[in-house]
Amino acid sequence: MSNAVEVRDLLYRAGKTFEIRDLTINVPTGSVYGFLGPNGSGKTTTIRLLLGLLRPERGRITILGGDVPKEAPRILARTGYVPESPHLYPMLTVDQLVRVHASFYPRWDPTWAGELQRTFRLDGGTRFSSLSKGEKGKLMMLLALAQRPELLILDEPTDGLDPVVRRDVLSALLDYVSQQNATVFISSHLIHELERICDWVGVMDRGHLVAELPMQSFKSGIKRLRVSNPPPLVGDTPFVILSREPGTGAAETWVVRGWQPPMTQYFDGVGAALREVVDLDLEEGFVELLNTFRQPQQ
Amino acid sequence: MFRTMLFTQWTWARNPLLVGTLAAFAIPVISVHTGDLASVDGFTVRTYLETLQTVGIAYPILAGVLGLVLALTAWGPDHRGRHVYALTLPLPRWQYALLRYTAGLTLLALPVIALWVAALVASATVRLPVGLSTYPTALATRFALAAVVAYSAFSAISAGTSRTAAYILGALMVLLVFQLTLTLADTGVDVVSPTFEAIFIWPGPLAVFSGRWMLVDV
Numbered sequence: 167m168s169n170a171v172e173v174r175d176l177l178y179r180a181g182k183t184f185e186i187r188d189l190t191i192n193v194p195t196g197s198v199y200g201f202l203g204p205n206g207s208g209k210t211t212t213i214r215l216l217l218g219l220l221r222p223e224r225g226r227i228t229i230l231g232g233d234v235p236k237e238a239p240r241i242l243a244r245t246g247y248v249p250e251s252p253h254l255y256p257m258l259t260v261d262q263l264v265r266v267h268a269s270f271y272p273r274w275d276p277t278w279a280g281e282l283q284r285t286f287r288l289d290g291g292t293r294f295s296s297l298s299k300g301e302k303g304k305l306m307m308l309l310a311l312a313q314r315p316e317l318l319i320l321d322e323p324t325d326g327l328d329p330v331v332r333r334d335v336l337s338a339l340l341d342y343v344s345q346q347n348a349t350v351f352i353s354s355h356l357i358h359e360l361e362r363i364c365d366w367v368g369v370m371d372r373g374h375l376v377a378e379l380p381m382q383s384f385k386s387g388i389k390r391l392r393v394s395n396p397p398p399l400v401g402d403t404p405f406v407i408l409s410r411e412p413g414t415g416a417a418e419t420w421v422v423r424g425w426q427p428p429m430t431q432y433f434d435g436v437g438a439a440l441r442e443v444v445d446l447d448l449e450e451g452f453v454e455l456l457n458t459f460r461q462p463q464q
Numbered sequence: 465m466f467r468t469m470l471f472t473q474w475t476w477a478r479n480p481l482l483v484g485t486l487a488a489f490a491i492p493v494i495s496v497h498t499g500d501l502a503s504v505d506g507f508t509v510r511t512y513l514e515t516l517q518t519v520g521i522a523y524p525i526l527a528g529v530l531g532l533v534l535a536l537t538a539w540g541p542d543h544r545g546r547h548v549y550a551l552t553l554p555l556p557r558w559q560y561a562l563l564r565y566t567a568g569l570t571l572l573a574l575p576v577i578a579l580w581v582a583a584l585v586a587s588a589t590v591r592l593p594v595g596l597s598t599y600p601t602a603l604a605t606r607f608a609l610a611a612v613v614a615y616s617a618f619s620a621i622s623a624g625t626s627r628t629a630a631y632i633l634g635a636l637m638v639l640l641v642f643q644l645t646l647t648l649a650d651t652g653v654d655v656v657s658p659t660f661e662a663i664f665i666w667p668g669p670l671a672v673f674s675g676r677w678m679l680v681d682v
Contacts, residue, residue: 239555242552
């Protein structure tokens with residue numbers, strides 16, 4: 167499987183306090199890759215590095231087979247970008263902005279742009295500065311999609327949008343992806359939203375990529391276990407214990423990563439009993455993963 | 465792409481540009497009195513030329529202001545968007561900067577043409593005494609050159625970062641404070657005048673702004 171985005175051993179420093187170090191990312195072609203992380207973890211900085219807006223001190227970025235930043239213009243012609251904060255020219259109207267944007271993209275689809283404008287109910291004569299936040303978000307998505315990109319890089323595209331607008335925007339995005347087999351790299355802290363649409367997930371924290379795996383593995387691999395008579399010292403476990411909390415009586419609650427059903431045998435070997443295995447949703451798994459990264463188990 | 469650039473810059477700059485174009489048309493027409501000057505005495509002619517010379521200061525000032533306004537309006541919206549939109553467009557940065565620059569130059573043609581036409585009209589409507597001539601094309605050419613120089617200089621500053629602009633302003637402030645200190649210490653040393661002469665007197669980079677700006681001259 168080829169990768170639409172490949173980042174290798176990237177180093178980037180911003181000031182004296184923040185750095186992205188040893189960043190390696192693989193986004194398979196045709197996947198919807200959710201880029202998760204708390205505020206300030208380096209998601210937007212990483213996206214700016216991918217787009218060639220920032221220059222890394224070390225490392226290699228390859229997008230759609232081209233080197234960034236050397237081949238950035240050629241890559242950007244095939245990439246749709248929705249930034250965290252809309253940055254378009256405030257004095258221009260929607261129609262004018264669409265015309266301006268279209269002139270730079272050889273694969274611009276005016277018919278589809280018109281359809282999206284109608285679907286999103288965007289008034290062509292309204293100035294960008296007069297649009298609501300939801301309308302701005304929809305316009306940004308329109309501009310990104312109507313250029314028929316092979317790759318979409320979306321930085322918190324639905325942040326601050328109401329549920330109806332969010333549904334419209336995501337629906338247009340998923341329609342496009344299903345028709346064109348495009349790759350989507352989407353950053354968000356709306357974890358439940360990503361859970362529905364992504365097939366790969368990468369988690370950033372403090373400038374590091376903490377995890378990168380298929381969404382299904384991420385969701386199914388993190389479990390909450392209710393254990394009776396747990397041993398005081400766990401020894402070598404076939405899974406990673408993310409947290410261990412006392413429960414009622416002689417029971418404990420463990421949160422583990424890398425869980426598979428055959429691992430139940432471990433508990434028999436240490437004289438404990440596994441009472442229950444509970445699936446964690448993405449948000450719980452995300453929080454536990456970050457906790458592990460920040461306070462590694464000894 | 466060039467039409468797009470031209471359109472955006474026209475949208476942002478059209479109001480001040482139209483005012484500048486009107487001013488460029490008005491200054492030559494108003495400064496050269498229409499009528500018959502062929503039979504007036506020498507004293508009146510000298511007074512007339514002195515008045516023209518005084519009014520002539522308006523040409524370089526207008527050229528400078530137009531250059532400044534067009535440079536600021538060309539890059540201002542990109543600055544406000546922190547250049548994110550411009551830098552994510554699929555073209556090299558040098559090409560984007562060149563497109564913005566040339567679009568601004570194209571817009572500068574409006575006031576230059578207005579001034580040239582007005583100078584031609586003014587020249588056609590005045591009767592001058594022997595020894596005086598009008599120079600409408602030379603004046604318009606010089607105005608165009610001054611506007612281009614101003615636009616280029618302000619574009620270079622405006623297209624850069626705020627830090628670049630701060631360095632330039634800082635250097636000017638240091639020069640002025642240094643001169644003030646020298647003056648207060650009564651040293652008799654003047655660093656400002658030679659600096660300005662080096663810039664504004666030929667072959668200085670802004671020499672086009674200095675000297676006499678006359679539509680009518682000997």
